[in-house]
Amino acid sequence: MKKYIIPVITIMLALCIGSCKKYLQEDLVSTLTQNYYTTDQGLEDLVKSAYTPLRNKFEGEQAYALYNFGTDEFIEGDQFNFEYYNSYAASYNPAEGLLNGLWTNNYYAIGRCNIGLQQLPLFKSTTSKTLSTPAQITQRIAELRFLRGYYYFQLVQQFAGVPLVTQPTINKQTDFTRASVADVYKLIFADLRFAADNLSATNTDQGRATKGAAMHFLAKAYLTRGSAVTDVRGQQPTDIDSAAYYATQVINSGTYALESDYMNLWNGVYPANYPKVTTPAIGQNGATPAGDIGKFQTAQASKEIIFAAQFIKDLTLDGTTGNRTHEYYICQYDVGIPGLARTTDNFNGRPFRRLGPSDYTIDLFDRKNDSRFYKSFRTVFYSNTNTSVPKFTAADAPTPALVGQFKFGTGDTAALFIANSKTNPLLNSQIAKYRYTVYARYYQATAGGPILQGFNNNKYLTLVKMLDPVRLTSDYNEERGIRNGIIARLAETYLIAAEAYGRKADYTTALTYINKIRQRAAYHAGEFKNPQIYMFDGGTPGDVSDTYGNLQATTTLFTTNAASENYPPTVTTTADRFIHFMLNERTRELCGEFYRFEDLVRTETLYDRTKLFNKDATSIIPRDKLRPIPQIQIDATTLSGQAMSNDQKKAYQNPGW
Numbered sequence: 001m002k003k004y005i006i007p008v009i010t011i012m013l014a015l016c017i018g019s020c021k022k023y024l025q026e027d028l029v030s031t032l033t034q035n036y037y038t039t040d041q042g043l044e045d046l047v048k049s050a051y052t053p054l055r056n057k058f059e060g061e062q063a064y065a066l067y068n069f070g071t072d073e074f075i076e077g078d079q080f081n082f083e084y085y086n087s088y089a090a091s092y093n094p095a096e097g098l099l100n101g102l103w104t105n106n107y108y109a110i111g112r113c114n115i116g117l118q119q120l121p122l123f124k125s126t127t128s129k130t131l132s133t134p135a136q137i138t139q140r141i142a143e144l145r146f147l148r149g150y151y152y153f154q155l156v157q158q159f160a161g162v163p164l165v166t167q168p169t170i171n172k173q174t175d176f177t178r179a180s181v182a183d184v185y186k187l188i189f190a191d192l193r194f195a196a197d198n199l200s201a202t203n204t205d206q207g208r209a210t211k212g213a214a215m216h217f218l219a220k221a222y223l224t225r226g227s228a229v230t231d232v233r234g235q236q237p238t239d240i241d242s243a244a245y246y247a248t249q250v251i252n253s254g255t256y257a258l259e260s261d262y263m264n265l266w267n268g269v270y271p272a273n274y275p276k277v278t279t280p281a282i283g284q285n286g287a288t289p290a291g292d293i294g295k296f297q298t299a300q301a302s303k304e305i306i307f308a309a310q311f312i313k314d315l316t317l318d319g320t321t322g323n324r325t326h327e328y329y330i331c332q333y334d335v336g337i338p339g340l341a342r343t344t345d346n347f348n349g350r351p352f353r354r355l356g357p358s359d360y361t362i363d364l365f366d367r368k369n370d371s372r373f374y375k376s377f378r379t380v381f382y383s384n385t386n387t388s389v390p391k392f393t394a395a396d397a398p399t400p401a402l403v404g405q406f407k408f409g410t411g412d413t414a415a416l417f418i419a420n421s422k423t424n425p426l427l428n429s430q431i432a433k434y435r436y437t438v439y440a441r442y443y444q445a446t447a448g449g450p451i452l453q454g455f456n457n458n459k460y461l462t463l464v465k466m467l468d469p470v471r472l473t474s475d476y477n478e479e480r481g482i483r484n485g486i487i488a489r490l491a492e493t494y495l496i497a498a499e500a501y502g503r504k505a506d507y508t509t510a511l512t513y514i515n516k517i518r519q520r521a522a523y524h525a526g527e528f529k530n531p532q533i534y535m536f537d538g539g540t541p542g543d544v545s546d547t548y549g550n551l552q553a554t555t556t557l558f559t560t561n562a563a564s565e566n567y568p569p570t571v572t573t574t575a576d577r578f579i580h581f582m583l584n585e586r587t588r589e590l591c592g593e594f595y596r597f598e599d600l601v602r603t604e605t606l607y608d609r610t611k612l613f614n615k616d617a618t619s620i621i622p623r624d625k626l627r628p629i630p631q632i633q634i635d636a637t638t639l640s641g642q643a644m645s646n647d648q649k650k651a652y653q654n655p656g657w
Contacts, residue, residue: 037119040128046116047140050147051207053109054309057594058323058485062098064355066158066627067594070620071606072613073361073587077331077353078457086355088619094631094657102158103630106151107165113148115168117141142198146209146217149191153221156184157598158627160654174638178629178652182234185225192218196246201255206301207310207484212250216306216488219246219496224602226503231604240503247497250306251513256490257303258520261527263375265304265489268296269467287411288384290347291469300484306493309485313472322472322480327352329463329592336459337437338390339383339414344476347469348381356460360613361591362419362441363566364584368537369547371523372588373419374530377461383414383436392435407435415439417461418454420536425451463592491517491589499582507555507578514553517589522548557581568612579603601625623656 036042057063061081068074069086076086082098084091120141125132131140155162163176164187195214203210219242226239250256259265268291311323330351334342342350357377365373383389389406397403408414418440420426425442440454455461468481498513523529525546533539558577561567571580586599600606606625610617634649644652 037115038123040123040125040131043116043120043123043140044130046112046119047143050109050112050116050144051310053105053112053151054147054487055311055321055323055485056101056105057487058309058311058325059321060324061328061354062101063325063594064328065098066102067597068355068592069597070610070614070617070624071596071600072609073358073591073596074355075358075460075614076457076616077355077460079332079353081354083616086614087616088621088624090619094628094634094653096630099627100630100632102627103155103633106155109151110148110165111169113144113151114166116144117148118168120144138198139200142195142214143209145191146195146199146214149188149195149214149221150217152184152188152191153217153224156181156188157224157601159629160626174636175641176637177639180234181232185221185234188221189218192221201253207308209307210255212253212255213307213488215246215250215253216493216496219243219250219493219500220488222246223496223500224598226500227602227604229604240500244497244500244504247493247500250493251490251497255303256306256493258490258494258516259302259304260520261524262372262521265299265302266375266465266467267299268292268294268469269464288345288347289382289411293470296470296483302489304490305484305486306488306490308487311482311484313470313482315472323466323468323483323485324479324481325466325485326350326468326481326483327479328354329356329466331356331460331462332458333381333415333462337381337415338388339385339408339410339412339436340381341385341387342476343385345384346471346476346478348384349467350477350479353458356455356457357463357591358613360566361587362461363421364564364587366551366564367419368533368539369523369550370518370521370588371527371529371547372521374532376463376465376591377419378464378467379417379419379461379530379532380413381415383408383410383412386410389414412436417441417459418532418536419461422451424536465592486593491520492586492595495582495586495589498585499579502578502582503575505575507558510578511553511555514585517585518551518553519548521588522546522551568608570608580605580609583609621656623654626654628657629653 037046057067064074065082065085069076069082070088074086076083080086083089084096085098120131120137123131123137131137152162152164161178161181161184164179164183165176166187192214195209196211196218199209199211199214201211222239223243225233225235226243228235309323327350330349330353332351332353333340333348334345334351340348342348367373386406386409389408392398392402392405392407394400394403397405413436415437416434416439418426418438420441422442425444426440427447428443428445431438431440431443439459442451443454444451466483468483470482471478472480472482494513494517498510501507501513502510523544523546526544529539529544534541534543556562557565558581559574561577565577565581565584567577567580571577583599583603583605586595597606600609604625607620607622610620614620629652634644634652637644637652639648
């Protein structure tokens with residue numbers, strides 16, 4: 001039976017909480033003593049508990065607010081929370097709760113790591129089944145150093161310099177000086193290098209850190225530090241070389257492999273017989289669509305996934321939290337569309353409609369040749385009820401026998417979202433010929449009339465990557481999903497390698513890594529293609545040819561102002577175009593996967609790109625490249641045991657806040 005590393009919530013005594021901010025309230029619900037962490041079971045539970053904070057990124061609305069809002073990739077839905085993270089309005093400020101949650105979650109995690117790093121070297125036993133040898137103890141130490149490095153990497157990307165805490169907090173402590181960004185990176189690299197040198201390449205417990213995970217994040221951290229141009233991150237001349245080295249080590253390790261089909265990563269969120277579903281004869285399907293749990297489980301175990309936060313369908317282990325990201329990217333399919341309802345429907349999901357793809361994102365894809373577009377976004381909803389389905393009349397029935405019959409049946413297409421280009425608008429008269437609801441991205445009331453937008457903040461393309469047809473319970477209102485939260489996958493490692501070589505002006509090598517991803521992204525010979533490709537994207541009916549030849553990247557894409565790349569007007573050199581080209585590549589491959597805010601901050605492009613491509617980010621200013629330090633943290637911090645003055649608090653805060 002497959003074993004998982006299920007994070008254990010271990011409640012520690014107040015004197016051993018290990019949180020950077022000792023004053024944070026901790027509810028003590030256990031009588032565990034410090035002696036528990038001198039036993040093998042206690043230490044094993046402690047290490048497992050250090051994985052628990054990984055889940056925070058996927059457990060609530062902080063997922064999209066902190067990582068996808070306020071960038072170029074998404075628009076706001078019409079039922080939003082935390083919209084000020086997208087608009088950068090006044091409510092986005094140091095007192096905002098999600099920022100404090102991000103800070104405390106990472107420091108609580110660091111505290112757990114520090115306790116384990118203190119206690120593990122002291123443990124001596126020849127009878128323990130798990131910690132009796134130096135190698136076993138070193139493996140657990142390496143896991144904790146990987147995790148501590150990862151948690152500090154999360155903090156430095158969002159807040160810049162933060163306090164460095166490397167020992168458990170034993171007594172009350174409120175003096176926490178912010179370290180420089182350079183010093184934070186020194187700790188990150190020391191921890192991740194130790195982990196890379198000592199972790200095993202594979203692990204029987206799914207979810208534990210591995211050598212490949214450590215090297216992936218070494219590559220990413222070196223690329224992040226080395227990307228700085230005007231920012232001061234302690235960057236070194238060898239950073240980009242190091243990023244390329246560690247990325248290629250992961251790629252060439254033989255431990256991981258790209259999926260042959262991009263859709264394999266998200267399998268289980270399509271009808272069981274997808275992609276062979278076509279528009280059937282009326283009522284032909286006859287069944288409400290449902291996710292495929294077998295495909296879902298296979299996707300979870302993909303060899304492309306390097307590291308993931310673990311969730312599992314077990315109320316005894318996972319009963320209070322779950323991955324809730326499946327709720328946020330769904331349009332309101334259940335209102336205004338005949339034949340669709342949410343009742344008992346986990347396949348289409350709960351439409352919290354927080355965000356949808358921006359025009360920048362939709363236009364970036366070569367929809368004719370790049371399979372990732374139609375594998376990332378749902379364009380068809382299948383009927384799950386006959387309620388409100390219209391019936392044929394004598395005026396529109398294909399045959400007299402159909403007069404008075406439903407225009408479509410359960411399991412048939414109920415709604416079609418057409419992602420056409422502005423140069424190819426549909427006429428209302430064309431849309432009226434469909435027997436189900438159609439939303440065309442661009443349409444005209446009459447030929448020659450103004451071009452109108454059919455997508456809006458309520459009806460837009462649904463991102464499928466986080467959808468979860470399985471819940472912790474069968475209740476259709478259940479929010480707790482069980483999809484693992486992917487933190488690193490091999491395709492990103494390829495993109496890290498490509499960017500590193502491109503930054504060295506070795507574009508030939510960079511393109512080999514980019515085209516490895518594009519080869520997977522292309523439609524393969526004989527593969528089913530979404531009918532929209534020939535209906536609206538310029539394809540040919542019945543064409544099942546390989547499209548890699550048309551998708552293969554060349555230097556022309558960044559040595560010229562290639563129309564496909566939509567470069568900002570200020571980007572004029574090959575070196576700068578290459579960076580923006582890589583940002584485009586990351587959107588095409590990683591859209592919505594909780595990287596974008598950090599990507600734009602890393603490349604010092606957040607302000608310019610968000611201002612250009614996000615019409616809702618009306619209040620963004622250059623200071624927004626860094627999150628403000630949470631005010632509750634500043635107010636509780638002392639200098640030499642004394643409360644800080646207002647001027648000292650201002651100096652502690654990030655510039656402009």
